[in-house]
Amino acid sequence: MCQHQPPCPSAHSADRESARLAAHHPEQGWSLLCNGVVLFEDTGELLPDGQIIAPHRPDVRRVATAV
Template identity: 60%
Template structure:
């Protein structure tokens, strides 16, 4: 259960990405949120129940 006030949105809420960061490893490209979600720097998500949410953007476009 979230100890923050107001409580962080649950992993099932529409605004679930608004939960506070409790651990982060930007060098590895991920952040753990208070609601148990893992957010990746490519915008993909891993939900606490193991389901994944695909990235909302495609691979980065590198200049030639």
């Protein structure tokens, strides 16, 4: 799928979110990455095989109390 050199990380690699943007629709809250991953503004993901990755935002309450 990716034609970049070096190629973007695959959809199943740990760093999949670092792939380049193929389409960006902030008004709808999602972006399509070069590796076929749909990344949602709540940090959830939809992989090309249909697998869902739950949102993984940091817990703001925990970060606020640690500071």
